[in-house]
Amino acid sequence: MALDDRKLLVLATIVEEYIRSGEPVGSKTILNSSKINVSSATVRNDMAALEKMGLLEQPHTSAGRIPTYLGYRLYIERLMRPYVLSAKEKHEIDEQLTRNGITAENVVDNAVQVLSDLTQLTVVNTNNMPHFSVITRVEVIPAGRRLYALLIITSSGSIKNKICRLEFDLTNEQLGFFAEFVNKNLKGINIDELTPAMLQNLAIALGSYMISLSPLLYAVYELSEEFSHDNVNIRGEQRLLEAGSMDSVEIVRFLNEKQELARLLSEAFSGIKVIFGKENETFSITNSSMVVSPYRIGEAQGGSLGIIGPLRLDYAKVIPYMQYFSDSVTKMLSDILHEEHETK
Known part of the structure; x- marks a missing residue:
């Protein structure tokens, strides 16, 4: 017909x-x-x-x-007749993306929050930031008897910390040696380059300090692993539960499956992609839809933004918002990467 x-x-x-x-x-x-x-x-x-x-x-x-x-x-x-964002709307969005400082992590975190607030929908993000981030500083701070706080700061503005409990207290000389050693060997190293083989070589290089300081060195490696795996961000989860047209058990199960969520987002290689719950086994929320768009860092894929909502979604407005956010994040992250290369 x-x-x-x-x-x-x-x-x-x-x-x-x-x-x-x-x-x-x-x-x-x-x-x-x-x-x-x-x-x-x-x-x-x-x-x-x-x-x-x-x-x-x-x-x-x-x-x-x-x-x-x-x-x-x-x-x-x-x-569909797509909504056209005004120059004022675009300016306001760009200002909010760079609040709290222009770092890669701030730009992406702000994008997820602002997009959720603007659309009143759940927004998810997965990123490949660890592939582009280098370690800028490692700090170790005494936090109590045999307790030490370890911090790693990266070029993207990310900070991870971990409390380490050792079997003995470290002297000021040992702490000073460790701080100088790890910063000399790890500063400027890409997060992905800190492998078990590299860790083993560094432990051997500690020499006479190997027994006392290798637990801290291993903790540095564990923190680097967190950077690589903790890359799914969700904002506005309660908005899905409040929608009323979707099964709350399916929503909770889906949002808890971070690996599946990351895989679904990574399927968006270029342009806007709209996924419906009924046509995708991974996206298993009945009566739902997901609008996904990738963003880039230079020539490489940096990650993806996704809006999750009911099937009855104002696509004519949501899709243009998503397109502008992914374009702006791409430009800002690429500019940040370019500036970092210029300063090296």
């Missing part, structure tokens, strides 16, 4: 009215809300045809129609 211009307009009107009201859409609403100049019977015939094509469904016998995920897909790809 052919999809002529009138049927496409009927579908677009139903999608937009349903997104606005949350109520099934009937022929009278379509005639009042669009430029279609035909009888109610003709519109109802078009609705029935769209239902046969799997683009609409009728939730109740006497009710109007609502879009299926296939109807939303067609709307997004062919019929």
Whole structure:
């Protein structure tokens, strides 16, 4: 069955009215809300045809129609009129992305929070920042009897810390030696380069200090591993639970599966991708959708932003917001990387 211009307009009107009201859409609403100049019977015939094509469904016998995920897909790809962000909106977003200082970590963290606040939806992020970050400083601070606080600071602005309990107290001379040793050997090293083999070589290089200081050295390695694996950030989780149209057990299970979430986000290699819960086994929240977009650092993929919400999402507004955020994050991170290379 052919999809002529009138049927496409009927579908677009139903999608937009349903997104606005949350109520099934009937022929009278379509005639009042669009430029279609035909009888109610003709519109109802078009609705029935769209239902046969799997683009609409009728939730109740006497009710109007609502879009299926296939109807939303067609709307997004062919019929949607994207919202245009004003120059003022873009300026305000850029200002919020750089609050608390222009570092890679701040830009990405701010993007996740601001996007969630703007859309009032759940936002997730996964990033490859460890691949681009180098260690800028390692500190060890006495924190009590046989307790030492270890801190690693990276070029992206990330800080990780760990409390280490040793079997004996360290002297000031030992602490001074360790601080000088690790900073001399690790400063400027990429997080990914700190491998078990490198750790073993460094332990041997400690010489007579190996027995007393190797536990701290191993703790440095453990912290570097945290940088590599702790790369999924979620904001606004409660907004999914408050939506009401999705199963709360499915939501909690999905958000707790960080590895699956990271894999789903990493599937967005270029451009905006819209995923529906019904068509993706990994994204297992019924009646939901996810809008994903990658951002880059220079020529390499830096990570992905994802907006999770109900199937009834204002795609015409959410997608342009997502596009602008990913473009701005890409520009800012690439500028930061360029500046770091210029200062080396």
